[in-house]
Amino acid sequence: MAKSKTIFYCNNCGHQSGKWIGKCPACNEWNTFVEEVILKDKTLVKKGAVKSVPTAINDIKSDREERINTNSIELNRVLGGGLVLGSIVLFGGEPGIGKSTLLLQVALNLPDKKILYISGEESQQQIRIRANRIGINNDECYLLNETSTEVVFKHCDDVAPDIIIIDSIQTLHTDIIDSSPGSISQIRETTSQLLQYAKTTNIPVLLIGHITKDGNLAGPKVLEHMVDTVLQFEGDRHYGFRILRSVKNRFGSTSELGIYEMVSNGLREVINPSEILLSNRENRASGVTIAAMVEGQRPLLIETQALTGTAAYGTPQRSSTGFDLRRLNMLLAVLEKRAGYRLSSKDVFLNIAGGIKVDDPAIDMAVAAAIISSFEDVEIAPNICFAGEIGLSGEIRTVSHVENRISEAEKLGFKRIVLSSYGIKNITIKNTSLDIIPVSNISELIDVLY
Ligand code: TYD
Numbered sequence: 001m002a003k004s005k006t007i008f009y010c011n012n013c014g015h016q017s018g019k020w021i022g023k024c025p026a027c028n029e030w031n032t033f034v035e036e037v038i039l040k041d042k043t044l045v046k047k048g049a050v051k052s053v054p055t056a057i058n059d060i061k062s063d064r065e066e067r068i069n070t071n072s073i074e075l076n077r078v079l080g081g082g083l084v085l086g087s088i089v090l091f092g093g094e095p096g097i098g099k100s101t102l103l104l105q106v107a108l109n110l111p112d113k114k115i116l117y118i119s120g121e122e123s124q125q126q127i128r129i130r131a132n133r134i135g136i137n138n139d140e141c142y143l144l145n146e147t148s149t150e151v152v153f154k155h156c157d158d159v160a161p162d163i164i165i166i167d168s169i170q171t172l173h174t175d176i177i178d179s180s181p182g183s184i185s186q187i188r189e190t191t192s193q194l195l196q197y198a199k200t201t202n203i204p205v206l207l208i209g210h211i212t213k214d215g216n217l218a219g220p221k222v223l224e225h226m227v228d229t230v231l232q233f234e235g236d237r238h239y240g241f242r243i244l245r246s247v248k249n250r251f252g253s254t255s256e257l258g259i260y261e262m263v264s265n266g267l268r269e270v271i272n273p274s275e276i277l278l279s280n281r282e283n284r285a286s287g288v289t290i291a292a293m294v295e296g297q298r299p300l301l302i303e304t305q306a307l308t309g310t311a312a313y314g315t316p317q318r319s320s321t322g323f324d325l326r327r328l329n330m331l332l333a334v335l336e337k338r339a340g341y342r343l344s345s346k347d348v349f350l351n352i353a354g355g356i357k358v359d360d361p362a363i364d365m366a367v368a369a370a371i372i373s374s375f376e377d378v379e380i381a382p383n384i385c386f387a388g389e390i391g392l393s394g395e396i397r398t399v400s401h402v403e404n405r406i407s408e409a410e411k412l413g414f415k416r417i418v419l420s421s422y423g424i425k426n427i428t429i430k431n432t433s434l435d436i437i438p439v440s441n442i443s444e445l446i447d448v449l450y
Pocket residue numbers: 093094095096097098099100101102130133134262263264265266267
């Protein structure tokens with residue numbers, strides 16, 4: 001019987017220590033150390049079996065890495081052109097966002113590939129019911145209920161799948177370690193076993209990883225270092241839209257984005273998002289503006305809505321969906337200080353259409369214009385869109401991918417676009433029918449609005 005050994009791990013960064021410490025020396029977080037019992041089985045450690053060989057870089061074959069076409073435009077895009085053989089892809093996201101649905105759909109959508117879908121969370125019947133709902137059929141999709149990696153690898157050898165899907169990494173455990181499934185040491189060990197399996201057999205592995213709202217659960221953070229690609233599945237559960245974002249990708253760009261909509265038969269790919277996000281433009285009201293955004297490489301026109309009103313209960317309320325509240329407060333302060341709008345006594349509500357969370361700072365100008373429009377109760381013409389970041393002194397800053405934004409706006413029938421006057425000096429805009437309005441600060445923006 002091997003001697004049991006305990007080790008302390010930092011919940012935040014995975015740093016190890018022989019004893020409990022209050023402050024992690026690696027990431028400086030307090031109170032993050034947890035104790036875990038480790039039982040390394042000495043018999044499993046083979047001695048002297050050296051298989052690896054150093055090879056000169058020029059002797060290594062570098063044929064274009066082989067990729068599997070996932071039959072999904074959005075997923076291929078986010079992966080950088082398909083699933084690379086032997087790679088490990090982690091899909092992270094909050095519970096209920098649709099991770100299992102997405103990967104089951106991927107499995108069913110590949111009729112010429114053999115898939116092994118391993119679930120430690122749902123029974124085979126439950127997955128079958130979901131597959132019925134999705135309504136696609138793949139005879140070569142095998143379901144397995146298993147949580148032990150040793151057994152999983154045995155089944156993988158028998159089935160010889162082209163792709164392995166694991167739902168989720170938190171339910172897997174290996175017998176080598178004595179701690180419970182989902183603990184840091186288990187996640188680390190099972191992932192490294194999977195990594196080794198994927199690299200030696202060249203079978204790609206798709207992993208699901210949970211992230212809780214408070215971020216307490218260790219796992220995905222430690223995992224991110226080990227896997228090849230990390231994709232984040234996000235969106236507001238009450239809206240239909242889901243965004244698949246690439247956070248890390250050893251085989252492609254990290255600025256790519258996939259957009260899906262959750263419907264009654266699974267996730268539908270949204271190939272042209274702007275048209276949906278701008279659906280009811282006939283219904284005009286004050287406080288509504290359109291932002292010409294770029295998420296990843298992809299232009300996206302999005303509606304922003306603001307509502308200002310006199311604060312009824314002393315302290316004014318500020319609320320925002322899809323936009324950072326601190327950034328909203330900053331924009332309100334800039335509008336008050338630089339343009340004289342008395343917003344400090346007003347309630348301000350802000351909403352980005354479709355429940356999509358935007359990162360692009362270019363939305364600032366559309367948000368400011370929506371607030372001004374609601375404050376003055378003046379409608380903004382529906383054929384105008386905005387792209388510009390606002391600085392603390394009220395200046396409008398230039399944004400990236402200006403040409404992309406212009407061509408998308410033109411495609412969707414807009415007539416005018418408001419841009420930073422600094423940005424358009426450096427670019428040459430050819431053959432666009434769009435009227436480009438340059439502004440350099442908030443007061444010029446206000447002049448454009450009226
Ligand atoms: P699920 O994939 O189980 O989420 P996760 O694995 O990330 O926890 O699905 C989440 C939600 O998706 C579930 O509440 C129901 C909904 N859903 C649909 O709206 N339509 C569908 O066709 C399916 C399969 C699920």
